[in-house]
Amino acid sequence: MSLKSDDPNYYAHQYNWKSESGSSRKIRILDSTLREGEQHPGVSFTIKQRIQIAWMLDSFGVDQIEISPVVSPDHMEATKTIIRQGLSANIVAHTRAIKSDVDVAIDCGATWVATYMGISDIHLSAKLKISREEAKARALEVADYIKAHGLKSRFTMEDASRTEPAFLIEMCKEMNRRGIERISIPDTVGIMRPRGMYNLVKMVHDSIDTSKTSLDVHCHNDVGLALANALAGCEAGADQIHTTIDGFGERTGIPSLAETAVALTLIYKSNNDLRLHMLKDLSKTISEYISLPVPESKPIVGDSAYKHKAGTHLAAILRNPAAYEIIEPKVVGNRRKIVFGELAGKNGAAYLLSLLGLETGRHEAETLARGLKDLRMGDILELYLDDRLERKILNDAAVKVSPSTKE
Ligand SMILES: [Zn+2]
Numbered sequence: 001m002s003l004k005s006d007d008p009n010y011y012a013h014q015y016n017w018k019s020e021s022g023s024s025r026k027i028r029i030l031d032s033t034l035r036e037g038e039q040h041p042g043v044s045f046t047i048k049q050r051i052q053i054a055w056m057l058d059s060f061g062v063d064q065i066e067i068s069p070v071v072s073p074d075h076m077e078a079t080k081t082i083i084r085q086g087l088s089a090n091i092v093a094h095t096r097a098i099k100s101d102v103d104v105a106i107d108c109g110a111t112w113v114a115t116y117m118g119i120s121d122i123h124l125s126a127k128l129k130i131s132r133e134e135a136k137a138r139a140l141e142v143a144d145y146i147k148a149h150g151l152k153s154r155f156t157m158e159d160a161s162r163t164e165p166a167f168l169i170e171m172c173k174e175m176n177r178r179g180i181e182r183i184s185i186p187d188t189v190g191i192m193r194p195r196g197m198y199n200l201v202k203m204v205h206d207s208i209d210t211s212k213t214s215l216d217v218h219c220h221n222d223v224g225l226a227l228a229n230a231l232a233g234c235e236a237g238a239d240q241i242h243t244t245i246d247g248f249g250e251r252t253g254i255p256s257l258a259e260t261a262v263a264l265t266l267i268y269k270s271n272n273d274l275r276l277h278m279l280k281d282l283s284k285t286i287s288e289y290i291s292l293p294v295p296e297s298k299p300i301v302g303d304s305a306y307k308h309k310a311g312t313h314l315a316a317i318l319r320n321p322a323a324y325e326i327i328e329p330k331v332v333g334n335r336r337k338i339v340f341g342e343l344a345g346k347n348g349a350a351y352l353l354s355l356l357g358l359e360t361g362r363h364e365a366e367t368l369a370r371g372l373k374d375l376r377m378g379d380i381l382e383l384y385l386d387d388r389l390e391r392k393i394l395n396d397a398a399v400k401v402s403p404s405t406k407e
Pocket of ligand 1: 036188218249254
């Protein structure tokens, strides 16, 4: 991704990088499709599907894959099998902050264990029914237990964004002192705005020894700010974002893997080694497994993500797709599509005529454009454009209809 003034995204990048050092750092991805994703209503995978998903995520290039072995015997078997595969990504066994849960993770052969505890007053009173002191004692006992077994670990401060700051810091410092490798700072209910998430993560980051402990961000999408908040948390010092394929999770989920991967690569210039071309297939696979269609308008992987309809857009796209696309569809495994109908205008009509091998002069194009409008049937035809077809259209038709003519 070059920063050259002939790059159509040049000025956008200038704004994005203003007042920053300009040096990018790697922001890692933990994918939780097998844990958070399965908490989405209606989502449940078979053991075989879980193993397949882990393989796909690993070859895509995520850094960590999270799975909960304590949910059911099937989950335990899947966790054991996935750990035995020897994948490049760390397999993180997710458990409650209870010794017997940690024992299950150990039985699975886990080397990474993530435990969590809701530490906001509302979670302590409504869910755990214990005091802060009891919560702290319980969490630290489990942290010591994990460390005594020589495991790497993450502790999730559930509902961190609604926890009294002094108590949150106290808990983080204790975990930091014990050498817990990662602390996750979640916005469990999706209440934060990006600036707030930045402030929260910065406060934690500045309070601990970050040579011993790194920070994760786990942001929920209740008002659609999950990815923005997660990225703001990374700007404040976190270096790992939790995602799921297509963003599935409790309620409205967490950031989607595709959106996060493209944001990190294209906008944050994070140095990840990701097979972006797998994104569409990852989404399709999950959609088939759970029999839930991918919304057409879903960024990056949706069928409309690279669909162009209005005549003026069509005309520009066929001259230079960068006019309306920030990343080539094939880079993320998607395809460009054009739509012909009442909005096609002269340029769109000319392209359609060209495709059909007909005369593409101004008169013919105007007649067809009027005909498409008069039909009043909305979109009539959608076509995938492969490279060969795009070149043909460009060569055959674009020159014959003036680009400056108003639609
Ligand atoms: Zn969550």
